[in-house]
Amino acid sequence: MVTRFRGVTRRRGILLHGQGGWGECAPFEEYGPDEACLWLRSAADAATSGLNIPAVRAEIPVNVTIPVIDPEAAASRASSSRCRTAKVKVADQNSSLESDEARVRSVADALAAEHGDAARVRIDANGAWDRDQAVAAITRLNQAAGAVGGLEYAEQPCQSVDDLAWVRRQVDVPIAADESIRRSDDPFRVVQAEAADLAVIKVAPLGGVRMALELAQRLEIPVVVSSALDTSIGLSAGVVLAASLPDLPYACGLDTGTLLGADVVDEPLRSSQGVLALDSARAILQSDALRESDVDSEARKELRDSGWIERVESMIENLA
Ligand SMILES: O=C(O)CCC(=O)C1=CC=C[C@@H](O)[C@@H]1C(=O)O
Ligand SMILES: [Mg+2]
Structure with missing residues (x-):
């Protein structure tokens, strides 16, 4: 990672290649086999069946993702992205409400100057607040925006x-559910409890594009497709999902390629004028360029030494 993000400084994973094309499996290090096996299922689905899923749009509007960085750097990241929407990370271990406020204000000012009424700013707290903290923080950050x-x-x-449902009743700002969808045994509870106005869905943690699409259709609230800090291969699967959804009212969180220090393809998936192109995503998923021989031996040795082989074996056992 170029910048520490949600405590993550390094991404590790495996890529699968089959007759369907490329698939990515890179569960976060702290995920156990029961959760991680969904990421393997996602990669296997892409590599075997392929992701040739009918699309209803060719371009996906995306948000720029703003990690916990200083306000000036945040504004410049937002402006240079050309995205009209920014998602600002808040409530990180290393940030105070005051610094979150300064970052949100700086990004909102920069995007408003650049895009006028079309500019949007959203925040992501990754579940860090209790109820009262959430109401107080959302109120202040709403003003900062x-x-x-x-x-x-x-x-x-x-x-x-x-708690989401309680907070939602106290504030005017819409509430989105992310971890309550992708890390839950019952993603429908969010809807039953009227706990969120919209759902964030991610391909790999939900078991692949087809499973995520089915969930999105059954959730009955609007969805935003977001990345799991993937390489261009995982991001491309996200683009295929976003392109196939009948309604896509919000910009998606799929422009995270710039947060990685390196990628696995020569021409990484990047937004232009705030949109990602489905054509580019499909080309990456079908690319011939990437082969085992391109992965340097150092990386392969590290994967072996870090216990990843055993990790994949336990994912396979959980899949069975
Ligand atoms: O949504 C985005 O703009 C980018 C993706 C993103 O923020 C995340 C990706 C993966 C794990 C996360 O902690 C984080 C999130 O919580 O949404
Ligand atoms: Mg989130």
């Missing part, structure tokens, strides 16, 4: 579905 008319939404302010 005054230049764009307040926050577009607040993603996963608290951990539990009950």
Whole structure:
């Protein structure tokens, strides 16, 4: 990673190649086999069946993702992205509410100056707040985003579905559920409890494009497709999903390629004028360029030494 993100400084994973093309499996290091096996299922589905899923749009509007960085750097990242929407990470171990406010204000001011009424700012707290902290923080950050008319939404302010529902009743800002969808035994509880206005869906943690598409159709609330800090291969699967959804009212969180220090393809998936192109994603998934021999031996040795082979074996056992 170029910048520490949600505590993550390094991404590791495996790529599968089959008659369907490329698939990516890179579960976060702390995920156990029961959760990680969904990422393997996702990669295997892409590599075997392929992701030739009918699309209803060719371009996906995306948000720029702003890690916990200083306000000036955040504004410059937002402006140079050309995206009209920014997602600002907040409530990180290393940030205070004051520094979150400064970052949100700086990004909102920069995007409003650049895109006027079309500019949007959303925040993501990764469940770090309790109920009262969430209400207080969302209220202050909503004010800090005054230049764009307040926050577009607040993603996963608290951990539990009950707390999300409670906070949602206290604030005017829409609430998005992320971890309550992708790390839950029952993603429908969010809807039943009226805990969120929209759902963030991610391909790999949900078992692949087809499973995520089915979930999106059954959730009955709007969805945003977001990345799991993937390489261009995982991001491309996200683009295929976003392109296939009947309704896509929000910009997607798929422009995270710039957060990685390196990628696995020569021409990584990057947005242009705030959109990602489905054609580019399909080309990456079908690319011949990437072969085992291109992976340097150092990386392969590290994968072996880090226990990843055993990790994949346990994912396979969980799949069976
Ligand atoms: O949504 C985005 O703009 C980018 C992706 C992103 O923020 C995340 C990707 C993967 C894990 C995360 O902690 C984080 C998220 O919580 O949404
Ligand atoms: Mg999130």
